Amino acid sequence: MITALLLSLYLSQDQNNLVLNPDFSLANSTKVGPDHFQLEGTTTWSWVGFSDETAIRGIRFNSFGAQAYGSVSQMVEGLDYTKGHWVKFTVRARADDGFSVSNDKLALKIDFYSKQGTAYIDSAERLIYREVQKDRKDFSVNGNNGKAGAAVWRTYLFEELLPFKEVDSLKLTLSFHGGNGQSKDYSQFCATDFSLIQEQSASDGRKEPEATLKQSSSTSSDQPLIQLGGRWFYQPTTEEHIALSSDGKLLKSLVINADNADRFFYKDDRMVNPFAGNMSAWLRKGYLDLKGELVKEDRFIKDNVTVTFDGSGFINIRARNIPNHQTAKFPDTYGTQGYNPSYIQEHDYQYRWPVDPKPSKKAIAMTDRDANGALNMGTVGIAVNGVAFYNPFDAGMQDASSIMDRCCGHPSPDNRYHYHKYPICVNTPFVDKGTTHSPVIGFALDGMPVYGPYEAADIMARDSKSNPLNAFNAHFDKVRGWHYHVTPGKFPYIIGGYFARWW
Numbered sequence: 001m002i003t004a005l006l007l008s009l010y011l012s013q014d015q016n017n018l019v020l021n022p023d024f025s026l027a028n029s030t031k032v033g034p035d036h037f038q039l040e041g042t043t044t045w046s047w048v049g050f051s052d053e054t055a056i057r058g059i060r061f062n063s064f065g066a067q068a069y070g071s072v073s074q075m076v077e078g079l080d081y082t083k084g085h086w087v088k089f090t091v092r093a094r095a096d097d098g099f100s101v102s103n104d105k106l107a108l109k110i111d112f113y114s115k116q117g118t119a120y121i122d123s124a125e126r127l128i129y130r131e132v133q134k135d136r137k138d139f140s141v142n143g144n145n146g147k148a149g150a151a152v153w154r155t156y157l158f159e160e161l162l163p164f165k166e167v168d169s170l171k172l173t174l175s176f177h178g179g180n181g182q183s184k185d186y187s188q189f190c191a192t193d194f195s196l197i198q199e200q201s202a203s204d205g206r207k208e209p210e211a212t213l214k215q216s217s218s219t220s221s222d223q224p225l226i227q228l229g230g231r232w233f234y235q236p237t238t239e240e241h242i243a244l245s246s247d248g249k250l251l252k253s254l255v256i257n258a259d260n261a262d263r264f265f266y267k268d269d270r271m272v273n274p275f276a277g278n279m280s281a282w283l284r285k286g287y288l289d290l291k292g293e294l295v296k297e298d299r300f301i302k303d304n305v306t307v308t309f310d311g312s313g314f315i316n317i318r319a320r321n322i323p324n325h326q327t328a329k330f331p332d333t334y335g336t337q338g339y340n341p342s343y344i345q346e347h348d349y350q351y352r353w354p355v356d357p358k359p360s361k362k363a364i365a366m367t368d369r370d371a372n373g374a375l376n377m378g379t380v381g382i383a384v385n386g387v388a389f390y391n392p393f394d395a396g397m398q399d400a401s402s403i404m405d406r407c408c409g410h411p412s413p414d415n416r417y418h419y420h421k422y423p424i425c426v427n428t429p430f431v432d433k434g435t436t437h438s439p440v441i442g443f444a445l446d447g448m449p450v451y452g453p454y455e456a457a458d459i460m461a462r463d464s465k466s467n468p469l470n471a472f473n474a475h476f477d478k479v480r481g482w483h484y485h486v487t488p489g490k491f492p493y494i495i496g497g498y499f500a501r502w503w
């Protein structure tokens with residue numbers, strides 16, 4: 001009975017995820033391991049935050065000790081070739097500063113099976129340790145006081161084309177070998193939130209080879225895409241009727257929430273779903289609810305973010321501003337967050353900006369310490385999870401970028417959680433490995449998109465010589481139009497003014 005209840009809870013988070021017990025919250029019959037998963041080596045199942053953080057369950061690999069190894073795996077059933085020829089395996093994980101392996105042996109692996117999981121067909125593996133090392137090189141400066149900016153939760157991804165249409169089961173494995181961590185306490189790799197989703201195309205837009213594409217064309221090609229204005233599109237289901245005027249304007253409001261976020265697209269060099277997986281959140285024990293009352297038990301908030309198109313030429317966003325990732329505990333009694341006395345609270349904010357923002361003659365970039373007031377205090381935009389971006393300052397014009405929790409956020413005196421710099425923890429439309437232009441991670445109040453840090457492979461936009469950012473932290477390219485970039489370690493970190501100021 002309890003299992004059924006919890007299962008329905010998972011489903012409400014992502015009904016397409018085929019992994020059972022994906023957040024590791026349920027114990028197996030022995031009570032010492034997570035249900036549906038197999039653990040090997042030095043892998044343990046426990047809370048995976050520090051004591052000053054809101055804790056969730058997951059597994060820990062400890063790389064301390066000669067040649068340490070470990071793995072966690074699950075046999076996943078119920079694959080259906082007609083639902084998509086690609087499989088997307090993701091894991092949320094955090095590599096502490098001392099986690100170390102030899103020969104890059106930190107891996108995501110998929111074993112493919114047919115005949116209800118009894119006949120092994122093939123396997124594929126992707127090593128991810130170099131991504132850990134790259135983050136350490138690129139983002140240490142993004143952390144608290146310029147340290148540990150890479151030791152935050154982020155998503156690791158492995159996408160594969162199903163090798164045969166007979167595949168009906170998969171074994172998903174996360175493993176490490178040859179551990180050589182140097183310290184007992186900070187040599188861990190923690191993981192949670194396993195996900196396996198079938199998709200029609202890979203997140204970089206790759207489709208299957210021509211031949212298989214033809215076979216699948218009758219499955220779920222749905223209706224034509226509807227352009228909502230600017231770079232925004234919606235893909236209705238076969239049953240859905242979206243009323244449009246003769247010139248293609250919406251006649252009735254279209255509401256996007258967790259149920260249809262994967263049908264809501266933003267177009268740049270590919271079609272992405274920036275809000276998918278970002279519209280729900282957990283209101284955690286110790287946070288405050290909308291009324292300001294202390295939350296006693298974790299509560300799932302399905303409609304943390306809602307987007308509405310009403311044909312007015314504006315996009316309307318309603319956000320409860322609850323972070324959908326790990327946070328530190330606030331008020332901070334441990335001293336790790338500068339004894340911040342504020343809470344993380346549920347709010348009800350509404351934002352509105354043009355669907356097709358344009359550069360503005362009224363745009364003014366911030367001067368030193370924002371002496372010209374080009375950027376207001378408080379919210380200057382939102383990340384794709386609905387959490388506010390602030391300008392670089394806190395009260396008293398102190399640079400706020402060095403007193404954040406490990407997901408780069410903290411609450412303000414009015415109990416609003418916010419970011420002053422690149423929030424690596426936020427789920428992005430595709431996993432940013434720093435090998436191409438970053439994905440969109442949010443929007444400024446002028447409607448212009450904010451992208452992650454990279455301009456091209458191994459080049460951060462902040463360092464770009466060929467297409468440098470202006471004083472607004474914006475630049476133009478033909479594919480994305482005008483857009484902002486976050487600039488880890490470099491003021492103003494998110495935006496330097498409203499380049500498409502429309503008010």
Ligand SMILES: [Zn+2]
Nearest residue numbers: 390394400420
């Ligand atoms: Zn702040």
Ligand SMILES: [Zn+2]
Nearest residue numbers: 451455461485
């Ligand atoms: Zn760019």
